[in-house]
Amino acid sequence: MSQIESPEVTVRGPDGDPAVTVIAGVHGDEPSGVRAIQRVLDADHEFERPVQFVYANPAALAADRRYVDVDMNRAFPGDAESDELEERLAAELLDVVGETPTLSLHATHSQPEPMALVSREYPTALETSAALPTPSVVDTSQTVDGTLNRCAPVVTVESGRQRTEDATDTATMVIETFLRLHDALPGTVATGDPRFYELDDVVEKPEDAPPGTASSELYDLEAENFELVSEGAVWATIEGEEVTADEPFVPILMSECGYQDIFGYKGVPVGESLADAREYWGMG
Ligand SMILES: [Zn+2]
Structure with a gap:
């Protein structure tokens, strides 16, 4: 069986190295992030800095499965030589992200309200999370290993219940806010007012x-x-x-x-x- 074995990257905006990254599909059974990226790509936006949009695990997305071999969001920093697809994808995705401020979109079974997950080891990600329209920000640095936000300046957003239209709407709004915060879209941002948890x-x-x-x-x-x-x-x-x-x-x-x-x-x-x-x- 053939499958796409690398993250799928689309770059928009002016020429140059990508300055900001938006990721969806680390989990293949959470289509809301992918739909939200598609909406942002289809909108007539003038991006003011180069933005890379990434579908992290195209094979799992195509199969509508959480993962193919192992949970990618417990596999970071990954291993380029591994036999397991998600270990290889995790290593590749970290290369794609580099040092860029990054948003990674997920959806959940647990609650309709969005929440942000960060590691306070990355203070810039923590700062970004405070300005997003999510009522809660959670630092995961003491408990969960192997997630993307433990390995790079990434804000992970759970945008709502899996496979709902609301999760796609929220994810779209979060992407646009994130891009405005990083000067990749014009316009100002109403400051968020989240509570913080560990x-x-x-x-x-x-x-x-x-x-x-x-x-x-x-x-x-x-x-x-x-x-x-x-x-x-x-x-x-x-x-x-x-x-x-x-x-x-x-x-x-x-x-x-x-x-x-x-x-x-x-x-x-x-x-x-x-x-x-x-x-x-x-x-x-
Ligand atoms: Zn997820």
Whole structure:
């Protein structure tokens, strides 16, 4: 079977090295980002700096599958010599991105509101995320390895529920805002006003769960994403047993049907503004 084995890159705007990057399709079953890029390409925009638009995993997109061999967003920095397609694609994608400010679009099962994921190891990405029209910004630097935003100045945006028109609309607006913030499109940006969180812990499936069981067969979520669960509160039932919080946390990307191997994440609020968050993290 033949398949496209490299990211697909389209450059628009004036001649020169790409100054900004917009990525969709790191996960092949999230078409909203690809549709949003298509809309931006079809609009009559005059790009003022060279912009590269990238479909990260064309084979997975064509197959409408999350991935072909392994989850690409756990494979970074990747390996050009690997037998696994996504390991090779991850290495290639990092070369394409280089040092450019980058937006990577995803969609989720867990919530309709958009959210941004960044690594505070890249302060410029953190700064960009604060200006995007997403109500929540989450730093993933302490918990999740292998994601694109751990390896380059990338803002990852979950633009809404997978395969919805709303997710495509939101992704389109986020791309245009991102390009304005980086002077690639004319016009000003109304400043965003997100709250900031840090991912603290992964909620794994129970150890005695039969292999291959989906989260939906094990968990019932009794809390809302980004709403504080107080100490002692029941926040889920696992196979009929109530689970109480040992300490306060906010559920992040928790969903009964989202991931095969985990239920989601626990996070903590770190500030109501970028300044608060930077102070919490001792960033001066
Ligand atoms: Zn995704």
